[in-house]
Amino acid sequence: MNRVINNPDLVVEDMLRGILAAHPELRAAADNPRVVSHVNAGQKGRVGIVTGGGSGHEPAFIGYVGEHLVDAVAVGEIFSSPTAKSFADAFKAADGGAGVACLYGNYAGDNMNVKMAMRMAERDGIRVVPVVANDDAASAPPEEIAKRRGVAGEIVMWKVAGACAAQGASLDEVVSAARHAIESTRSIGIGLSACTIPAVGKANFTIKDGDMEVGIGHHGEPGIEVQRTVPAKDMAKRMLDTLLPDLPFARGDKVALLVSGLGATPLMEQYILYGEVADCLREAGIEIGFSRVGNLFTSLEMMGVTVTLTRLDERLSRALHHPCRSIGITVGDAA
Amino acid sequence: MNRVINNPDLVVEDMLRGILAAHPELRAAADNPRVVSHVNAGQKGRVGIVTGGGSGHEPAFIGYVGEHLVDAVAVGEIFSSPTAKSFADAFKAADGGAGVACLYGNYAGDNMNVKMAMRMAERDGIRVVPVVANDDAASAPPEEIAKRRGVAGEIVMWKVAGACAAQGASLDEVVSAARHAIESTRSIGIGLSACTIPAVGKANFTIKDGDMEVGIGHHGEPGIEVQRTVPAKDMAKRMLDTLLPDLPFARGDKVALLVSGLGATPLMEQYILYGEVADCLREAGIEIGFSRVGNLFTSLEMMGVTVTLTRLDERLSRALHHPCRSIGITVGDAA
Structure with a gap:
C-alpha cells in the first residue's frame, strides 16, 4: 500500500482537518468532531437534512453537505457506521425547529445507530423521520427490496430533499419527496x-x-x-x-x-x-x-x-435542477 | 489491465462520444471530431480562449471548456499532442473577430503544432497569441524556466483568461492576464x-x-x-x-x-x-x-x-472568483 496518508489509524481525522481547512462553509460540531454541518444548517423553520455513513466513499457523505442539500453529516470510520451519538448530534446541528429528515443507506450498523439516535432526539424534542435507501438492485431480489443496500442513488434522494426543504416544504413533504426519489x-x-x-x-x-x-x-x-x-x-x-x-x-x-x-x-x-x-x-x-x-x-x-x-x-425533475452547491454536486447558473 | 473501455485504440473517440452525450452545451466541430467547443464559443467581439493537449488527463483539457472559461479545445490521442489542424480548427471555433489566446502547456509536440496552426490561422485572418505554461517547478532548474513543462497551473491560467475575456477585455489584455497568472x-x-x-x-x-x-x-x-x-x-x-x-x-x-x-x-x-x-x-x-x-x-x-x-x-483574485461553469471547475453562487 503506497498512499498519501499519515497515521493509517487517523485517516478520517486527517481528512476532516483538510476538508474543514478547504471549505470555510463547513464546520465541525463544537463537542463532536465527527459531525460536520453547513454554516446555514439549523435555519429557523426550515426542515433539516441529515445523512451519515462510513468514510472512504468520498465525496459521499460529507461532500453532499451544502447549500440546498444535506445540512449535517455523521462521519464514521472507514467503511463503518458513525456512532448513534454522532447521528444524534447531526440531528441537533440540522434542526431549526421544523424537524429533521435522516436520509441514509441500508446497512446494519447505520440502521441500529440511527434508531438509537432517534430515541436520543426524541428526548431532546427533535422530530426525526428516517428514509432508508435501498437502491442497489444487485444486493437482493426484487421481492426482498428491504434487504437491499443504499448506494449512489442516495445522492438523488439528498438532492431532491434538499431542494424541497430549501423551498419551505414541511417535514412530511420533504420525507415524502425523499421516499419518492429513492423508490424511483x-x-x-x-x-x-x-x-x-x-x-x-x-x-x-x-x-x-x-x-x-x-x-x-x-x-x-x-x-x-x-x-x-x-x-x-x-x-x-x-x-x-x-x-x-x-x-x-x-x-x-x-x-x-x-x-x-x-x-x-x-x-x-x-x-x-x-x-x-x-x-x-x-x-x-x-x-x-x-x-x-x-x-x-x-x-x-x-x-x-x-x-x-x-x-x-415533473416534481423530481424540478428538484434535481434546483440550484445547489457542495463538494460533490453543484447545480446552477454560472453567470 | 482491467478497464472500462471498448477498443483500446478508440478510447478517445469513445470518451468524446460520452462527453458530448452528457454535456449538450459542448459540441464537436462539424468537420473535425477532435475539436470540441462551448455553444457560446465564437461570440462576436469577445476574445476566444483555446487550449489543447493529449488525452488521458481528464478533466483536462476538455473539462475546462465552459462558460467564462476555455471556448474550444484541440483533443489529442492519449499523452500525444493534437494535430496542427485541430489547433487551427479550435482557433476558428473560438474566434469571434477579436482574436484568440492559445493557452497551452510546454511540450515539444504542442509547441510545434500550435506554431503551425498559428500560420494556418494567419492565412484565415485570425489573430492568435500563444501563452505557454511552464509551471512545473520540478521539470527544470529556475534558470531554465523555458524548459519547464505545463501542468495543473494551466487551470489557473484558463480561469483567469476566461474571466477577463468574459468581462470584455481585449486580446492583449487577456494574454497579459494569462501570462501574469502562469508566471505567478x-x-x-x-x-x-x-x-x-x-x-x-x-x-x-x-x-x-x-x-x-x-x-x-x-x-x-x-x-x-x-x-x-x-x-x-x-x-x-x-x-x-x-x-x-x-x-x-x-x-x-x-x-x-x-x-x-x-x-x-x-x-x-x-x-x-x-x-x-x-x-x-x-x-x-x-x-x-x-x-x-x-x-x-x-x-x-x-x-x-x-x-x-x-x-x-487583487486582479488574479477577482478573476479566480469570477463565476464560471465547466466539468472541471465551477465557481459561483448556488442560489
Missing part, C-alpha cells in the same frame, strides 16, 4: 479491483485481474456474478439488463442518470461507459433528463463503475 | 504508481511499491528524486520546499492552492494532503485566498498528487 431509483456497480483500508493494510476481498464482479457492493460485498471483463458496451448492457426491468423503467420514461467511478477508474472511462449507457437508453426509448458523471460515490481506490437511474416526473 | 504559478507532483495507456497495455515507466517519485511528470517523465514514501505531512513539506523558494512565495503572500489527484488517489487522501499543505503555508505566513481539491488534472490511473500555488494580487 435503481443502482448497480461493477468492480474491477479491490481496495485497501489503510489501517488494515491489505484488501479484505479480491478480484482477479481480468475479471469483473457484477453487482459488487461498496465495501466489497459479493455481487451477482464474477466473469471475465467485457467491453464497456457490454458492461452497460449487463447493468441495464438488471436495472431496467427492476423498477421497471419503460419506453417513454425520462430518467436521471448518474455514472460514478469507484475511486481509481479514470474519468475518461466513466465517460466511455456513459456513452454506452446513453446509447442503450436511446434504443430502449428512454430519455435522459438529468445527468452527472464523475467520482460521485466511491470506495477508496477501488476500480469500477456504478450506474444509477431515477425515473423522473 | 508553480506546481509539483509526487507519483506513487505508474499508469497504462490502453493501446499499449503496459506501463511505460515504473514506480516500485513503497517508493514515491518527487517531481514526476504527467506522462511519467522522471522527477527530481525517487525515495521511500513518506507520510503526507512530509510530502507536503517536500513539495513546498521546492515550490516556495522558486517563485519565491513569501510571508504575507496570499495564494491560490490547487491540490489534484493524479487519477487513482482517493479524494480522502487529497484532502489529507490539503490539510498538511495548509498547515505548512500557515506556518510560512502565507494565506490561502482560493482553493480547489479533486481530480483536476490527472494521468489516467496514476496514483499520486500535485500541488499548485499561485501568488494572488
Whole structure:
C-alpha cells in the first residue's frame, strides 16, 4: 500500500482537518468532531437534512453537505457506521425547529445507530423521520427490496430533499419527496479491483485481474456474478439488463442518470461507459433528463463503475435542477 | 489491465462520444471530431480562449471548456499532442473577430503544432497569441524556466483568461492576464504508481511499491528524486520546499492552492494532503485566498498528487472568483 496518508489509524481525522481547512462553509460540531454541518444548517423553520455513513466513499457523505442539500453529516470510520451519538448530534446541528429528515443507506450498523439516535432526539424534542435507501438492485431480489443496500442513488434522494426543504416544504413533504426519489431509483456497480483500508493494510476481498464482479457492493460485498471483463458496451448492457426491468423503467420514461467511478477508474472511462449507457437508453426509448458523471460515490481506490437511474416526473425533475452547491454536486447558473 | 473501455485504440473517440452525450452545451466541430467547443464559443467581439493537449488527463483539457472559461479545445490521442489542424480548427471555433489566446502547456509536440496552426490561422485572418505554461517547478532548474513543462497551473491560467475575456477585455489584455497568472504559478507532483495507456497495455515507466517519485511528470517523465514514501505531512513539506523558494512565495503572500489527484488517489487522501499543505503555508505566513481539491488534472490511473500555488494580487483574485461553469471547475453562487 503506497498512499498519501499519515497515521493509517487517523485517516478520517486527517481528512476532516483538510476538508474543514478547504471549505470555510463547513464546520465541525463544537463537542463532536465527527459531525460536520453547513454554516446555514439549523435555519429557523426550515426542515433539516441529515445523512451519515462510513468514510472512504468520498465525496459521499460529507461532500453532499451544502447549500440546498444535506445540512449535517455523521462521519464514521472507514467503511463503518458513525456512532448513534454522532447521528444524534447531526440531528441537533440540522434542526431549526421544523424537524429533521435522516436520509441514509441500508446497512446494519447505520440502521441500529440511527434508531438509537432517534430515541436520543426524541428526548431532546427533535422530530426525526428516517428514509432508508435501498437502491442497489444487485444486493437482493426484487421481492426482498428491504434487504437491499443504499448506494449512489442516495445522492438523488439528498438532492431532491434538499431542494424541497430549501423551498419551505414541511417535514412530511420533504420525507415524502425523499421516499419518492429513492423508490424511483435503481443502482448497480461493477468492480474491477479491490481496495485497501489503510489501517488494515491489505484488501479484505479480491478480484482477479481480468475479471469483473457484477453487482459488487461498496465495501466489497459479493455481487451477482464474477466473469471475465467485457467491453464497456457490454458492461452497460449487463447493468441495464438488471436495472431496467427492476423498477421497471419503460419506453417513454425520462430518467436521471448518474455514472460514478469507484475511486481509481479514470474519468475518461466513466465517460466511455456513459456513452454506452446513453446509447442503450436511446434504443430502449428512454430519455435522459438529468445527468452527472464523475467520482460521485466511491470506495477508496477501488476500480469500477456504478450506474444509477431515477425515473423522473415533473416534481423530481424540478428538484434535481434546483440550484445547489457542495463538494460533490453543484447545480446552477454560472453567470 | 482491467478497464472500462471498448477498443483500446478508440478510447478517445469513445470518451468524446460520452462527453458530448452528457454535456449538450459542448459540441464537436462539424468537420473535425477532435475539436470540441462551448455553444457560446465564437461570440462576436469577445476574445476566444483555446487550449489543447493529449488525452488521458481528464478533466483536462476538455473539462475546462465552459462558460467564462476555455471556448474550444484541440483533443489529442492519449499523452500525444493534437494535430496542427485541430489547433487551427479550435482557433476558428473560438474566434469571434477579436482574436484568440492559445493557452497551452510546454511540450515539444504542442509547441510545434500550435506554431503551425498559428500560420494556418494567419492565412484565415485570425489573430492568435500563444501563452505557454511552464509551471512545473520540478521539470527544470529556475534558470531554465523555458524548459519547464505545463501542468495543473494551466487551470489557473484558463480561469483567469476566461474571466477577463468574459468581462470584455481585449486580446492583449487577456494574454497579459494569462501570462501574469502562469508566471505567478508553480506546481509539483509526487507519483506513487505508474499508469497504462490502453493501446499499449503496459506501463511505460515504473514506480516500485513503497517508493514515491518527487517531481514526476504527467506522462511519467522522471522527477527530481525517487525515495521511500513518506507520510503526507512530509510530502507536503517536500513539495513546498521546492515550490516556495522558486517563485519565491513569501510571508504575507496570499495564494491560490490547487491540490489534484493524479487519477487513482482517493479524494480522502487529497484532502489529507490539503490539510498538511495548509498547515505548512500557515506556518510560512502565507494565506490561502482560493482553493480547489479533486481530480483536476490527472494521468489516467496514476496514483499520486500535485500541488499548485499561485501568488494572488487583487486582479488574479477577482478573476479566480469570477463565476464560471465547466466539468472541471465551477465557481459561483448556488442560489
